[in-house]
Amino acid sequence: MNKDNKPEKETRTVIVDDLDALLDILPPHICELLRQQPDYEELIEIVMDWGRIPEARLFTREVVLGSSEIDEQDIEYAISRISPFTSDNRAGIERTLHRLSAIRNRQGRIIGLTCRAGRAVLGTVKLIEDLVQSGQNILLLGRPGVGKTTMLREVARVLADDINKRVIIVDTSNEIAGDGDIPHPAIGRARRMQVPTPAQQHAVMIEAVENHMPEAIIIDEIGTELEAAAARTIAERGVQLVGTAHGNSLDNLIVNPILCDLIGGFQTVILGDEEAQRRGSQKAVLERKAPPTFDVVVELQDFNSVIVHSDVSRAVDALLRRRPVTTEYRRLEDQDVKKEIRFPAQFDTAGSRPSVSSRPRPQRLYLFGVSHSKLEKLSREMRVPLNVTEDLSEAELVITLKSHYQRKPQVLLDAEVAGLPIYVLRSNAVAYLRQFLDTTYSDPEKTETLRLALGEAEQAAIDVMSGKDVVELSAQNSYVRRLQHMVAQRHNLSSASLGKDPHRRVMVFKDNGVDVGGLLQESYHSD
Secondary structure (H helix, E strand, O other), rough: OOOOOOHHOOOOOOEEEOOHHHHOOOOHHHHHHHHHEEEEEEEEEEEEOOOOOOEEEEOOOEOOOOOOOOOOHHHHHHHHHOOOOOOEEEEEEEEOOOOOOOOOOOOOEEEEEEEEEOEEEEEEHHHHHHHHHOOOOOOEEEOOOOOOOHHHHHHHHHHHHHHHOOOEEOOOOOOOEEOOOOHHHHHOOEEEEEEOOOOHHHHHHHHHHHOOOOEEEEEEEEHHHHHHHHHHHHHHOOOOEEEEOOOOOOEEEEEEEOOOOHHEEEEEEEHHHOHHHOOOOEEEEEEOOOOOOOEEEEEEEOOOEEEEEEOHHHHHHHHOOOOOOEEEEEEEEOOOEEEEEEHHHHHHHHHHOOOOOOOOOOOOOEEOOOOHHHHHHHHHHHHHOOOOOOOOHOOOEEEHHHHHHHHOOOOHHHHOOOOOOOOEEEEHHHHHHHHHHHHHHHHHHHHHHHHHHHHOOOOHHHHHHOEEEEEOOOOOOHHHHHHHHHHHHOOOOOEEOOOOOOOOEEEOOOOOOOHHHHHHOOOOOOO
8 A cells, every 4th residue: 555545556567676686696896887887777687608798788778797708706606696596497586586597518517697687567467457357368478578477477466466366376487476485575465386397387287276276377488288288277177377378479379289279279171162152262271179278368569568369269260261350459658558449451550460361471481390392392383482591580480390399499499589470380291381381371361442341340339339329331242241240249239231232331339229210211131
């Protein structure tokens, strides 16, 4: 509580960290040089490698700390003041969120350290607090360093302290609740289960459900098939699940065979001639295989903005069918959450990510383990462009095999850090290569006219929800009108068609006694 007796969650965002605890483990000459920086409190991490000058990375710049190279004594000074390194080469400082990662030589000797400053940012959860309180299962996505773990920590505190749920955190590398046996106060009353090694994370997830009767489970970095299966088991037992996963966006997960089960997975379905003609699609199409484990997917854009897919089933179905996907954009401004519905026609001008149906085709591919000769031969047969680069920094899309992706070699870790999308193939079989080319390079099924028509329907829904009685749309054919009716239905609004072709159009209204009888006399019948 503050002096005005208002809950802390209503005050301005506060960043809590114990930076002195991190600086105190550094060799004195490095610590002194760092403290001389006017903005040292904006420290992100310190890098110390044998034979190199130490560097500090701040929010807005990088700083070289002196002119002396790091030697064995500097490394020993730091590691003697922290907890032992675990099998994942990570260590921490007890009762803090700071993390140290080791680089070892071939004999296992530590020859480098990355000392990362940990912070508990209070207030970021406001962006999704209503979703957390709804009890739905929420998956957070975003590039490394965008704040997924920070938001996850806040979610745990809100669930435990504000909603009074029994919360268990499965803390694989002690990133959520800090190092040591006593968790960091930033998680509130939530309980924390530590994981001996990353390979046992899925087992601890199941143990948490079976032994401790949680009402909510928090898990960071779901990254294997076993962990995805454990997440589904937790969700099926009625426990609220909030987690993070590798990938920047929802469509990243769809092409990831290891994690796509989190959003329902997909399978190839062969349609009959009539059904394919009705849909206006090929006979072989992708369909969602099962209900998603997570009800909501939140894509973190930065610390103050997110994109929300509030109905994962609907969004995945749309992406698989190459249809436009409507999202909700949220931004935190002066502690107020601004919400905006974004439909695909807005994406290019609003600075957001285009949908699958409208984004440009990738021009430069980086192949890792994928047969270049097979892919090139198939691309000639299918008459699609293929531009392969051997330089990862020039790539726009990385293609690899499931066996390689599971091992997480350095090149794929570099790709994830760079924010590159990764398409994972099960094998080099021609069928999988053909599916990749078809999925990535085929022309969008819907034209710009369709995108604009659906955008007009979305805007009409917004206008009606904002107070307008009735909004009439532009004239469209029967197929487009059916889609516009679906847009109204998704917003719990009523809609009807009026007029005669080619002037027949849709009107959107609230089903609250609005008199639309006069309009409906214009040859109304259902589409």
